[in-house]
Amino acid sequence: MRARDGVNSSGHDGKHIRTRLHIGNLSFDTPDETIRAVFGRVGDVLEVYIPTDHNTGKSRGFAFVTMRTTMDAENAISELDGYTVDGRCIRVNVAREQSPAPAARHSNGKERRR
Known part of the structure; x- marks a missing residue:
């Protein structure tokens, strides 16, 4: 596990477990500063990440x-789920962990090396 900002990849810093939240129904124009x-x-917010479209660069x-x-995460969910930000009623939930991507395969069914 790689440490970053004193917190390892499991989200544990020895005292607290950080929690990643998914924020849905955001305006496409809401900047990360507003969310923060x-x-x-x-x-206490550690990070804000707004995924963008690869073609347009827009949120x-x-x-x-x-x-x-x-x-902190529980407070955010109870206080902000349904809260209006930039004219939109946002949804706040604990983010699901992303599944690892399956191995890429050649058309013959054998795994490709990366």
């Missing part, structure tokens, strides 16, 4: 916010 400010009112209408502690 809104979520910062209910807890895809959702974001991920990593909160320092589980309690």
Whole structure:
């Protein structure tokens, strides 16, 4: 596990377990600074990530916010799920862990080396 900002990849820093939240129904124009400010009112925000479309570079209408502690994340869900940001009623949930991508295969069915 690789350490980053004093927190290893499992999200544990020895004192707290960080929690990643999925924020849905965002305006395509909402900047990460706005999200950080809104979520910062209910807890300690470690990271805000807004995925963008590969072709247009525009927001895809959702974001991920990593909160320092589980309690911060629970506060964010209870206080901000249904909250209006930039004219949109946002949805706040614990993010699901992404499944590892399956190995790439050649058309003959053998695995490709990466």
